Amino acid sequence: MLITDWARQALPAMLDDLRAVVEVETHSYDKAMLVKGLRAIRARAVGHLGTPDDEILHEGGQHGDILELYYRGTAPGTVLMLSHYDTVWPTGTLANWPFTVVDDKATGPGVFDMKTGLVQSVWALHGLRELGLPHPSVRFLFNGDEEIGSPASREHIERASEDVLATLVFEASMDGALKTARKGVGLFNVSVTGVEAHAGLDPDAGANAIHALAEIVTTLATAGSREFGTTVNVGMISGGTGLNVAAGRASCGIDVRVTDPSEMGRIDDIFDELQVSDPRVKISVTGEWNRPPMMPNPGSERLFKEAREVASGFGWLVDEAAVGGASDGNFVAALGRPVLDGMGAVGDGAHARHEHVLIDHIPERLSLSMGLLAALA
Structure with missing residues (x-):
């Protein structure tokens, strides 16, 4: 047969x-x-x-x-x-x-x-x-x-x-x-720590972690490269405790896909160099490259x-x-x-x-x- x-x-x-x-x-x-x-x-x-x-x-x-x-x-x-x-x-x-x-x-x-x-x-x-x-x-x-x-x-x-x-x-x-x-895959999390304050009574005392995270997300959203087949997707976001509170914490989860192994180093550098406009905010990046290309x-x-x-x-x-x-x-x-x-x-x-x-x-x-x-x- x-x-x-x-x-x-x-x-x-x-x-x-x-x-x-x-x-x-x-x-x-x-x-x-x-x-x-x-x-x-x-x-x-x-x-x-x-x-x-x-x-x-x-x-x-x-x-x-x-x-x-x-x-x-x-x-x-x-x-x-x-x-x-x-x-x-x-x-x-x-x-x-x-x-x-x-x-x-x-x-x-x-x-x-x-x-x-x-x-x-x-x-x-x-x-x-x-x-x-x-x-x-x-x-x-x-x-x-x-x-x-x-x-x-x-x-x-x-x-x-x-x-x-x-x-x-x-x-x-x-x-x-x-x-x-x-493609290879990297799974990362960016955590931001700010300073909580009453959003109405003392807005200048706060360093809003969500606002800072928004700056970071904007940076990450432009980190991909069509030329090299790299995509960066911020797929999850969380933070804050109330509408009238300058958020003390916020975080986001990121999925990165790369075709070219050399892109892994470039993306790592972007994470290492993340900055925001408020110097009181602290940034922490965790995660790893889960699979090579x-x-x-x-x-x-x-x-x-x-x-x-x-x-x-x-x-x-x-x-x-x-x-x-x-x-x-x-x-x-x-x-x-x-x-x-x-x-x-x-x-x-x-x-x-x-x-x-x-x-x-x-x-x-x-x-x-x-x-x-x-x-x-």
Whole structure:
């Protein structure tokens, strides 16, 4: 049986698996549900692939745990398959937004980002085994903290990606295109401390932290660079205690995205040099660069070329895309290791209520995954 034929006949069972994992909600900040969700994922993987040749569970502390399942292949080398199982959707979302299949769409919290890709990764190895096709060893790594920056799983991802033939990231595709470049991400907070005073009785005695923060926000709003692909977004702001009080405190949260690694230093300098007109105001900046940019390297370029040839053999054209969002693939690429992202679903609506996957494309994406694994053998 051809890979594409097998993938098409596997679709109903894959949708059953997808329903099972979507219906266990796994919000990044709900540890109890993350534990339950990971158990459901392991049960599905072991049900299709049998007992792994090696299994490691890394405690995630307050974050989701990290599960590695290793299955020995029939050819030399190992491929790392990365999938996160946490979602941005709070527990309880499923009550008024259940997993639903209508026409060519499946919808539900986390279905696009990225539980379809997670299911697909397991079925890719399952399919190759069923068809008796050669394949490298496979190490699955499922982490439950990607949506909040992978604070617990980063070290395990970096270790697991060492000395592998390739790292395949099963994040959703970009309209079917594989993701070969992603922006780096910095998450920062600026806190301002002023001097409280009665806004009417003694306005000159106050140093209004909100007014000072407004100056800072204006500076940050112009810190981006279209030329270099840098964006700076002040996404949260808070401060003050009353309308008639010169605010003593104010703060804002900032999301920075960079394509060019050199831009990280420029943005750092801007934060270091922040000033406001009132000298009584104190400024504090906290935060860090959460993910480095994912930039193409020779190994990743070869990997994309291989994937494109596999797709061509099936009669499809696969493009590549650079995107503004980050993933765990950023960590791998920053180490100069071959990585290919966007192996997962075709659909739309990541982090939005119209999140969905296009069902007719699932067999195609599964075929591409299976074909690439076989080619790497």
